[in-house]
Amino acid sequence: MTPRAIALTALLLAGSAGLAPVHAADDHIVLASTTSTEQSGLFGHLLPAFAEATGIRVRVVAVGTGQAFEIARRGDADGLLVHDGEGERRFVEAGYATERADVMYNDFVIIGPAEDPTGIAEAESVAEALRRIAEAEAPFASRGDDSGTHRAEQRLWEAAGVKPGGGWWYRELGSGMGPTLNTAAAMDAYVMSDRATWAAFRNRQSLALLFEGDEALFNQYGSILIDPERHPHLKHDLAERWHQWLLSEQGQQAIAEFTVNGEPLFFPNARPD
Known part of the structure; x- marks a missing residue:
């Protein structure tokens, strides 16, 4: 054979x-x-x-x-x-x-430095949280990759009446959620994440979950x-x-x-x- x-x-x-x-x-x-x-x-x-x-x-x-x-x-x-x-x-x-x-x-959540220099943990809405970040020009890491998370983030900025692009504090990275969280940890920056990736993320350094629960984050x-x-x-x-x-x-x-x-x-x- x-x-x-x-x-x-x-x-x-x-x-x-x-x-x-x-x-x-x-x-x-x-x-x-x-x-x-x-x-x-x-x-x-x-x-x-x-x-x-x-x-x-x-x-x-x-x-x-x-x-x-x-x-x-x-x-x-x-x-x-x-x-x-x-x-x-x-x-x-x-x-x-x-x-x-x-x-x-x-849902989505807003992550940031544990000391929360802009006080977003006390915000009554995600729109208020984003306005606080923009007004303080606190570093914010955006995926900037036309992902579902990035699209949702852009809609939330618009609803908050903020145009974040163009400022030194707003960094569009063009990367996935995990790498964006890594960059935010290195920058001590605020960032919007889906809850699941944040829960699985290990390199948190000084980052903490600061804002959650608004229906707009569904x-x-x-x-x-x-x-x-x-x-x-x-x-x-x-x-x-x-x-x-x-x-x-x-x-x-x-x-x-x-x-x-x-x-x-x-x-x-x-x-x-």
Whole structure:
């Protein structure tokens, strides 16, 4: 027998012996998602559970939400999991997707030097907290990368009536959440983070969580199915299985069970009424 025939026979015998099925090499999808879901450790928790349930592997491209949209527009990802509701609606309305569903949520928080020189911990709203930072020209590290977090931050500055760009104190870094937190720690600067990445962040130095709880800091994540007519080459059947698993009781429970130091970081589905 040739080496190829021997190998094929071995695989067939393994299957007949009741061993775990051998999945085809293309039983995977590419998911464009955010750095917050990656750097918080969520995918390290979810993806093995999904693979065990379905045999489908997920390869994550973790970038800012704006970049994730662009990757999907080009047809370079089979699915999307992002957190910019306005951008997600535009993506669907432009014909790039057939479905979008709320999957989970958490919130943003404002981090800063533990001594809190601007007193944002006493602010009554996130708008007031941001105005205090701007009026004091206290160092603020912004992701500046068109991510979902950066987009939310920009909307909050606008709602506060502040245009932060142009001042020496406001640093747009063009980096993911983890590197931005590292820079903020080195600068002793204020920074807005998603709660999950902050909870998993270890290099805190003198940084502390100073402001939280405003409804304006709500952070919804959505799963999006890409239109098969626009990009027929994608693995739409496998991507839909991922999408439906996230929404299933099993997937929602897996999301709820993910914790860091006993703290749940993402909550299933949509914000309760």
